[in-house]
Amino acid sequence: MSALKLLVHLFIPHESNNQKAKILHPKSLGLIVAFLIGFQLIISFGYVSFPQILGYAANIAPSEVIRLTNAQRAANGLAPLTENATLDSAALAKGNDMIAKGYWAHFAPDGTSPWSFFTSFGYKYQYAGENLARDFSDVPSAVNAWMNSPTHKENILNPNYKEIGIGVVEGSLAGANTTIIVQFFGTSLSGSPSVPIARANEAGSTGSVQKPIPSASPKPIAALVVPTPVPTPTSMVTNVSKSVGSPFVFTKNQSLGVVGVLLLVLSIDLIVVRRKRIARIGGRTLAHISYLGMILAVILILKAGQII
């Protein structure tokens, strides 16, 4: 079979394929499904077993997170936040804690609160807040996601906060390679000694119902003195420069390719069958196009990344 005949056989309704492109036959579609599953297994295996080859690291620079956060504040007429090395270290510790204990939440399964990281690093706060993001491949996407969430936005645009600390941690969470961004906001007590009541704001557990949680309020200020050595800020980022592409991006591109080819073949099928008035037993091509069109729209709209 020549190459041209093979192409016709695969992609165009013809006598050789019983008037339906071979690639649209259920067996061929089954093979494509097997290929897609195999591809997922390979990239999962590859990212775990050969991190030096397929190692993925998101392009997340803490300084960029701070710059974009301050840009949002400036756009809303607020003073910029000052980076605080202690908050950086506390944020990094929070990120490492999530990786070590395998949780994705403001509060650890053992009840450890976000505020305990502030105090354990010796940051005595008047106000404190936390935003979390994971699996974003770049900083603008993460900051935009926070700004699109009312309560995270409230943290970013809170005039009570004076300082910020960022921790970026990479590791495995529930078996998946993950990049976590921890954004700590704070106002040190030393800057405002006269304020009597401590208060903490925290984004809630989902993107849509996030309000300050009273139970997350810190203990009385007098009990917050637990100073510990402050790690150097250079340890805040792990492997942020070797990014070649995330598993999500690979999957998205592969899915776009498969669905694109199938939609093209189905469109050709629709035209050829109509023009040649071919009578055959088979599903409705227009229905298949509609379903795969929905899949295509979902592929285009889905984005990686979660915030809490």
Place this chain on the structure above:
Amino acid sequence: MKTFVKHIPHYLTLFGILFAGFAGLILFSYDKNFQLSIAVAAASAYVAWGIVHHILHKDFHFEIILEYLAVAILGLTIIFSLIIRA
């Protein structure tokens, strides 16, 4: 085209099912498990639509259902892999 015009109510139903599935996947982007459930529901509804449509059209065959199933499973595989990786 005549076939399509004749079956406009059928296709409107299908478009409604698919739009509901699409909207659900976007609206509940914060809940992966619910998204997966929506994807399964949309794929199942699509296959069910195919069965009902061909029964009403009096050209129901086992091979046709296999075709709808194959397309539905293909779509599900893609959506599952993307949601899990996202």
